[in-house]
Amino acid sequence: MGAIDIGIGGLAAAYALLILPCAVILWLRIPMLGQSALAIARMTVQLLFVGFYLEFIFKLNNFWLNAAWVLAMIVVAEFSIVRGCELRLKPFLGPLFLALMTGTAIPLLYFLGPVLHRPGLLDAQYAIPICGMILGNCLRADIVGVRTFFTGLRKGEAEFQLALSQGATLQEALRPHLRDACQAALTPTVATIATIGLVSLPGMMTGVILGGSSPMTAIQYQLAIMIAIFSGTALTVAAALLLSLPQAFTPYGVLNRTVLKK
């Protein structure tokens, strides 16, 4: 038994529900009607495009095509991080790509291999959605982590330089900033893990139940994906910060402000 096909009529009914948020926005004169409309339009176009494309690649289930799709997702995520953290693109292109790749590929391959025992290395039906979930969380974690790191460092540059003047190595002087950045990046994931199932039913679990599986099967998937997400976010944030250090600091250990947009 699969999920019920919503169909065009059902989808139209779903869009009709937009009357409610639009009414609230108009009633309170919140200046975000255009922004909301644009977001809905973007979501529709993006998901339709992804839907058509996934139908196509699920049918072909070709390793290289799947790998190309995963790579494309990582590159798009990378641009979002650079924009979200107000960094110059060129110096961070390599480090952030490697960080996202590490944070996504390791838990993904582990999930597909030892957890799900899929015979193909990148089986489209499993690899693409699971990669999307891990990567989405890695993206958010990297934005929070990298942003917290540079904001904290600019605010605490005097303290950082005092540590250097006291004989600290770059890693030693940066340790409090790296710790704060990683903590800020991981806190939302830890909070989600702690309240999962109590506050909301998570997306993957809902999807598996709607797909016709038993709630216990859905829970097993959810547990495994949450652990994969936690592992991926921890890996990607640590990698993003550590790999960015050579670009962000001069050989004298001074913050290279030319790599920051602000």
Add this chain to the structure above:
Amino acid sequence: MMPSALDIDGLAISFNGKSLLRDFSLTVGHGEHVALNGPSGCGKTTLLRCVLGFATPDAGAIRVDGEALDARTVWELRQRIAYVPQSPEFGDGTVEEVLHRPFAYKANAALAANVSRAPELLKRLRLPDDAMSKQTGDLSGGEKQRLALVVALLLERKMLLLDEPTAALDGEAKAAALELLREQSDMAILSVSHDEALRKTAARVVNISTPKEP
């Protein structure tokens, strides 16, 4: 011949496109205290920052113990210098944590026992008895300066860079700080100060003026 503790040769410094120092040379001998005097904004603080490698001069050379300061040597040379900034920032933590922090760095691990001298130094600098348990955020500017001076002395460096170290100190605390500095006869000290009393403790005063625009 033994090299000078600090040798600055033909230094040129600019900040935001404005020339601050041009062809500036200075030698500080071992155990000598040299005070830099000059108007605000003439580049005195930037000069200290250049010695620490935090600012890059436009021209000239800096040698510490005869060793040229560059990107390769700066990490080791910083381990011979102690620095007291004008407005020290220690981040979060208590005074006790701040005193222990530098000794957690690999370079200072062998000096960890020096922290036991901290209470005596804090007392000499007229810091209150309960200072150790105070949060750094609750310290006044003068208390922070004295704490930075205590940490600098505990690190037992060969050279001490002081940026207006008495600017926020009252009469009694200032006298205590000056007395402590006078006792550091084996340390090369380069200080920047508008304070006449501090300059009097120096063996030599070097006047800096802003170069005239061509």
